[in-house]
Amino acid sequence: MNDSWMDDDFDGHSNLDEYLVGTDPHDAASVPAAVTYSRPVQGESNVPVDKVLVLGLSRPLPVGAVAPDFLLKRSSDGQVVTGSSQILHGRQLVAFVPDSPLDVNTIYEWEVAPDPANDFLVAPFGPQIFETSANSTAVSKPEVLEALPGPDYINVSAAAVVSTYWSEPLDAATVSSSTFTVYDDQQNVVPATVTYDPYWYRVDVTPVAAMTLGKAYEVVVETGVNNLRGEHMAAEHRWSFKTVDPPLVPPLTGPYVTSTYPVNRYVNVSPQLTVKLTWSEAMDASTLTSANVKLITGWTGQTVPAVLSYNSLLNRLDIIPLAPLVEDTAYIVRVSSEVKSLAGANFEQSGDWELHFRTKAASQGTGGSTGGGTVGGDGSGGQPGNPPGSGNPGPGDRAVVVAVVAVVAVVEAAVLAAIRIPVARGIPSRVMSTR
Template identity: 25%
Template sequence: MQINKIWTISIAAFLILAGGCKKDKFTEITGVCPLVTSTNPTDLATNVPNTQIITASFNEAMKSESINSSSFTISGSSQISGTISYDETNATASFAPNVKLAPNTTYTAKISASVRDLMGSALQADYVWSFSTGDSLMPMVIATDPANNAVGVPLNKTITATFNMPMDSSTIDDTTFIVRNGATAIAGSVSYNGVTASFKPISQLAANTVYTATITNSAKNKAGTAMAANHVWTFTTGTTVAPTVTSTDPADNATGVFINKVIQANFSMPMDAATVNNATFMLKQGANPITGTVTYNGTTASFTPSVNLALGGTYTATITTGTKNPSGTPLANEYEWTFTTGNVVAPIVNSTDPANNATGVTVNKTISATFNMAMDALTINSTTFTLKQGTTNIAGLVSYSGSTATFNPTSNLSSGSTYTATITTGAKNTTGTPLANDYVWSFTTQNPAGPGVVNLKSVEPFGIMAGVGVSNNAGFSIINDMDVGISPGIRSSVTGFPPGIVVNGAIYASDDANPPGIAATLTQAKQDLTDAYLFAEGATTPAPAIVSGDIGGTTLAPGIYKSTSTLLIQSGDLTLDAQGDPNATWIFQVASGFTTVGGAGGNVILTGGAQAKNIFWQTGSSATIGDFTVFQGTILALTSIAMNSGATANGRMLVQNGSVVLTNTNIINKP
């Protein structure tokens, strides 16, 4: 009896295990029977999108070869074709129709009993369900930026989602477009344009962080049809801040735009000019591209149409993410804006003098701009016609005649400098139509006349520098706004101070204890003096003009003047004429001694904007400034310098080897 009892239990167990799959025609292997656990769409679902991929999920892994076009079918008025796949990880079969499903149609899906699990067990019966499509194509998200699972997303990224149809903008807001960091919602502003929804975070996103964006199924198209399901995607930020478009001209949705308008976009940072071109800055009227020239300057890209735009036309301008900053970071988002033209031709600047990017412009140049039509003279003024050197406004007189505006600077421009002229849109024609765009051009003035300034470096602060002695023999000599130095001479070699005085400066000697390091400072100053002397002595550009004897009573233009022996200023004053260039320079190369006789016949006179700081007298032995001479410039002497009674100088007395002697009541002013 005990044995029979055990046998009965075993038979019962076998029947329980095997009986569940008895309906199939295959040889059974004991195990779990396969079942369809869920479908998408669900049974009797309505308003299914016509792009729906139909899926069926099983309770266990299935043999993929058993899931095919015979065992997974979709039928409407007839059986439809499609691509069938099987996801082993999720035990899910998918049917992707080859064409869109028809609207307002009921479809029947069937998984037949021929599908088998890995143990060979078949579905117990055909699994059949049905669903219906909606009246029309349901809205759905077809693209996002950033894309799903994107990495290295810029911290100032605007997140966008593009739909397959126009949407009801009132349903696109911060309740239907949500960005989260984990469970925390990110504050931002939501906007909608065309078929694209945008989410702009109020603050920069955190670096190296995963974010989840969601468009909920409360978003609806213009017919009121909602999305079938939430659209969810994720992305991860990087560490960079991407460039953005900060403003455009014309602005988005502007109307009455001039048909000869130059379209411009301003960036948040400098861009790589090579990436701003016709492939990244485009203009279209509808689907038709507009030809034009793209340029880039500063932080502004400009598109100049090849011909005037059409009257009353609507245009769309686009800056793509192909534009990059110099480090290679692309624009955070493609930027698009639209505008509509009016029926007015705006005045433009036809030409300028100097031309844009001109070089070698004279420093006394009057700047002019010529228009393509008569302008209202009252609108051509110092507000609408400006000139700047960098950020500094240049004073000048603006006038208008015929069709030409002129700007006459109050004083000569600086040589070797770049200037920017601007005619603003405040300038209008006689009917009140303003300039289509600000007109901006630049030019560079001619290099300074003469050889260029001798760089004194650390000896520049000294009005007197000597090797072995500095003496004020008599009277109240004054050195203004400069120092007195001696090296390698010592403090005891400086005499006559007082009564001589140094105003806004000090006397330094190589043996001074204070300030600390003064000996080294003086040594360096003497070395810089030697270097300056050698530079002046060897200067050859422009080619030196040969002079000799007495140059008093002459007028010399900027340049290099070379004497192979001595040089005098005796028979009259020497006039140095800068010819309107305040940066003009002179170098006098004197092989031996240099002397001025002083009084009425030996002064140095400056005219035409000449400045004492730009005049250098390289002297191969000793220099003597005669009684009551008014002298201009810096003397670089090898041996010694003497200033006779009452002589004054706007300049410096710098000696390499010997001494500087102030004879009686001399004055040296900083040039």
Template identity: 25%
Template sequence: MDPHSPFREPAFGRIRSAVRGFACAAVALLVGCSGGGGTSDGAFLPPGLDKTAPTVVHVTPSNGTRDVGTNSPLTIAFSEPMSETSLGAAIRLVDEASGAPVALGAIDYDSANQLVTVFPQSPLGANRQFEASIGTDAKDLSGNRLASEHRWRFTTAAGADTTPPTVTSHTPAAGATDVAVGNSIAMSFSEPMDARTVAAAFELSNGTARVAGTLESIGQAAVFKPAAALAPAATYVATLRSTATDLAGNPLAADYRWSFTTGSNGSGAGIVDTTPPTVLSVSPAPGSTDVPRDTRLIVTFNEPIFPFLYGTVDGATVDVVIDYAKNTATLIPTSPLRAQVTYNSGVQARDLAGNTMPEPYRWDFATGP
């Protein structure tokens, strides 16, 4: 868990085969998960000294992605704030067919989202495979190096990405009533978004007054956390203007707007959510066998959850897609699962009011040949 971010808390557990045992590693939901692998017994360290190595928690394009627009940049999200000056020399992009490095242009570090965006100097070659990497020269603000080099591959499309992104789901839902006054507002998108444009384009208002708060956006999700509790029994309008763009610079086709109403109790105070979320179902089901090696894990909750869930499968990162219409989180391994092994999985989610499940929900399944 990143102690520096108000948003990133423990969530998906690392999914590992039975031969290697269960461990926790997702930055958004598992108890005891801390970013990185720095070690120290602490006996001779000043109180509060950071000796934890940072880790990579999310990249775009994700490992194995095909049909990436030739105009698409790379993004790398970290478990904690990073030293901007250490990043440029640590990042490489190589055309795998020729072995030639790709010349990189601007490298933009977004400290609010702990996210670096890397722009190639020229459009990438069409229909080619590339390997991206960030090495251990990348450091956090305390000088701790990245825990290990992180590599991933992707394949470009025949041309540039010109498709506008869309908002695929959000919470609270349009027209929702009795919304808890302490809840954050969350959105999911059809593709990874430019975090800064989303932050600049989002507004929550109550009549004519704009609500102060902080927005974090990584990949295909964004969360707005109001600076103070919302007013009870009040109608709010959420607006994402069309100036929000995907990573290739394509804007939303139009402004996206919806409204919801907060609740109040009998005394006129706002409704406060103090109940942790629970898992209603998982897929593959507990004890499943002969599970396809390209399976996606789906966890259904009883309420909307915090969207920034990160984890690994056999050391490879995963993509997580949130659907607020169904209250599901879909975990997509970026590499095939191994054949005929039993995998252990766990999830410990936090809802948008900040309530965390007291214990992880754990289950096993076995892959087929």
């Protein structure tokens, strides 16, 4: 009986495929590696004429495996392109570097066959096709496609790893602490280890010790970073980010802000919002005036007309703009130290206290009060995004939202009136910056 089409060991590969690759069709642990991605991708056009062909594999090749022969040829006449193949650092990436630039405006085919004799136990790949660019002078230079934490990120974890993702494989010998450097706000070099993951074209810079909270850092990538052809970056790449502010310790005396809506530095706030400041104790409402509490436009310093409403049951001040705020605009809430508690204690900050936020752009959905973290082990950092279900409400949604908010407010007031829960002074819940 012909069982070549069968999969005796149920590993997802037919007996014939495993025989051709060189793995055991009767051993589920003996599985050929698979090609997980290719560069260029199938059908890609405008490919640079000096392109390096790359295959990513589902697992590292065994030590001792030899790079396979790539079959690259012109589709029109079958002319084979010569070059050299290599297994890259990590042994999960295989590359082919043509000996000379490819022809312009030309369709090429490429494929790779398994080579059991050299331990290249990989399922057959291709043929796939791509078309080269019309520009014969274009040179493929490595460039940073993405950086995390990105430019101007705030609230970045002090334990964050700085990662860069690249346009093509890099020469691992050019990836080091001499080409990737992190500086603190005094331009001191931050000691760090630099590692390269060729499978993802990613370089990680890991500080040896945690960065300082509330400080700005600059990352510089020098032009000495090369691709596999020896071409270096066209220009250095640099950007800055800021670590999360240190937690503020509640004072021994005097009132302080325990929470805010929106949170500090939030960047996707609805223009139709009420700013809320919750205090640690009962406040003297006569000091919560427009002279002591102001909502201003961050870019012009112009005061925004607003109504101030103090809820003595919740110890909360609501700042209600008389008109929707301007989209994609920075705003600051500034509270003077003249604000006092009902007991007569001064607001604990020395100088004015500030809350910063920015309204959403016209094309974005309405954001909530919190955003997801981008980098770092504690989930902090990055620019927050829209939470699930965000977007402009439909015609019938507004009445429902208002009704729900009203019900929640009534229930919240009733519960707090029945059970007065004091704020724990030792809990570092006050997360707002004073500047």
